[in-house]
Amino acid sequence: MSKAKAAIIPVTPFQQNCTLLWCETTNRAVVIDPGGDLPRIESAIAQARVTVDKIWLTHGHVDHVGGAADLKAKLKVPIEGPHRDDLFLLQHVVETARTFGMENAANVTPDLWLEEKDQVQLGELTFDVLHCPGHSPGSIVFFSPAQRLAIVGDVLFAGSIGRTDLPGGNHRQLLNAIRDKLLPLGDDVAIVSGHGPTSTIGRERATNPFLQSGY
Ligand SMILES: [Zn+2]
Ligand SMILES: [Zn+2]
Numbered sequence: 001m002s003k004a005k006a007a008i009i010p011v012t013p014f015q016q017n018c019t020l021l022w023c024e025t026t027n028r029a030v031v032i033d034p035g036g037d038l039p040r041i042e043s044a045i046a047q048a049r050v051t052v053d054k055i056w057l058t059h060g061h062v063d064h065v066g067g068a069a070d071l072k073a074k075l076k077v078p079i080e081g082p083h084r085d086d087l088f089l090l091q092h093v094v095e096t097a098r099t100f101g102m103e104n105a106a107n108v109t110p111d112l113w114l115e116e117k118d119q120v121q122l123g124e125l126t127f128d129v130l131h132c133p134g135h136s137p138g139s140i141v142f143f144s145p146a147q148r149l150a151i152v153g154d155v156l157f158a159g160s161i162g163r164t165d166l167p168g169g170n171h172r173q174l175l176n177a178i179r180d181k182l183l184p185l186g187d188d189v190a191i192v193s194g195h196g197p198t199s200t201i202g203r204e205r206a207t208n209p210f211l212q213s214g215y
Helices: 038-048 068-075 084-090 093-099 171-185 201-207
Strands: 004-011 016-023 028-032 051-056 119-122 125-131 140-144 149-153 190-193
Touching: 004 038, 016 038, 016 119, 016 190, 028 038, 028 119, 038 068, 051 068, 084 093, 125 171, 140 171, 149 171, 171 201
Parallel strands: 028 051, 149 190
Antiparallel strands: 004 016, 016 028, 119 125, 125 140, 140 149
């Protein structure tokens, strides 16, 4: 069976985990959430000696998407995701970035919106798309049942959950999405979050203060 390999590249002043993910058998790769700092992403691609086929976006926040349009132009690859409910964020990347002092961000037009139950391909690997609104309305998670791996964006973190005080955020919706869609994936599933260290579903189920009884 083909294996997934990943390199995590923290980018932007927000230390956002841009993830270079590839299929070991084919060396085909995807760049997930290229928020900025493209030279660092490009050197990670060169170091891994992989061919990037596409860009995936978990949601529309500037630290995740600010460099997506530039990277698309450089690599000549399509942008897939997030869910179309984040359109309003992708159309205002430049203004939002400016308020954070980020200069090189550009608005994003995805080539393909993704929805619940969609599947996306990376070499010989297949990822399911889970729509998990709450942090932003169009947040999605990429999950490979075979690899036991989920790329969760800002939905769930080691020891925390996504903030819900930004436009379109909804705390109840976020908790429901985590309970109904992420926890059932299985305790053995590794998660790569948009910020901070990696974890597992099992560790978060047991220790994440936001996911204990009665939530
Ligand atoms: Zn976010
Ligand atoms: Zn973020």
